[in-house]
Amino acid sequence: GAVVSQHPSRVICKSGTSVKIECRSLDFQATTMFWYRQFPKQSLMLMATSNEGSKATYEQGVEKDKFLINHASLTLSTLTVTSAHPEDSSFYICSARIGQGFTGELFFGEGSRLTVL
Amino acid sequence: AQSVAQPEDQVNVAEGNPLTVKCTYSVSGNPYLFWYVQYPNRGLQFLLKYITGDNLVKGSYGFEAEFNKSQTSFHLKKPSALVSDSALYFCAVRDRGNNRLAFGKGNQVVVIP
Numbered sequence: 001g002a003v004v005s006q007h008p009s010r011v012i013c014k015s016g017t018s019v020k021i022e023c024r025s026l027d028f029q030a031t032t033m034f035w036y037r038q039f040p041k042q043s044l045m046l047m048a049t050s051n052e053g054s055k056a057t058y059e060q061g062v063e064k065d066k067f068l069i070n071h072a073s074l075t076l077s078t079l080t081v082t083s084a085h086p087e088d089s090s091f092y093i094c095s096a097r098i099g100q101g102f103t104g105e106l107f108f109g110e111g112s113r114l115t116v117l
Numbered sequence: 118a119q120s121v122a123q124p125e126d127q128v129n130v131a132e133g134n135p136l137t138v139k140c141t142y143s144v145s146g147n148p149y150l151f152w153y154v155q156y157p158n159r160g161l162q163f164l165l166k167y168i169t170g171d172n173l174v175k176g177s178y179g180f181e182a183e184f185n186k187s188q189t190s191f192h193l194k195k196p197s198a199l200v201s202d203s204a205l206y207f208c209a210v211r212d213r214g215n216n217r218l219a220f221g222k223g224n225q226v227v228v229i230p
Contacts, residue, residue, distance in 0.1 A: 046218075106153075107163065
């Protein structure tokens with residue numbers, strides 16, 4: 001299947017700093033990527049839909065200024081957690097789908113574990 | 118909006134026994150249904166999907182799932198569980214009218230040697 005690479009896999013930062021997480025589709029072009037957040041023993045919560053060349057679409061309750069998403073190319077989307085606080089500590093996962101149709105499955109990155117001290 | 122229910126938090130099964138992970142869904146129209154598996158501190162891996170056609174779908178690692186429209190269910194099954202099948206399993210549904218994929222809360226499967 002298609003490969004989605006996510007980096008870094010783990011990051012520890014101090015409160016108040018910003019952290020950037022990258023999501024790359026390695027062998028296909030992804031016009032749309034999705035960012036999820038997962039709390040321990042809970043499901044994935046969709047944070048935003050990242051659209052190449054345009055603004056991301058955020059889900060209700062997700063702060064746009066807190067979680068900056070940039071989709072600069074067909075193979076790269078980035079999530080920046082700005083002024084991180086301990087409550088932002090979580091497992092962040094990106095995904096991408098091949099093609100425009102709704103029938104395709106999502107391919108997920110390996111996730112990024114963010115710990116804010 | 119579409120939604121998924123995975124009623125059991127954890128499923129315990131002895132190695133070699135049949136494994137079933139339950140999923141029911143709610144959508145406004147015809148659904149696209151998916152199963153994913155997640156190992157600790159890893160992303161999700163695609164197992165199988167139902168789009169149209171045969172209600173019994175076969176997927177990766179010997180898993181299969183049956184789409185039942187009348188019961189709005191898409192239960193995941195494996196005839197003989199392996200210890201390596203121990204993981205977190207997510208059912209997901211996409212309404213044909215929108216781009217969002219809704220996930221269930223996940224089921225922890227524990228296969229006992």
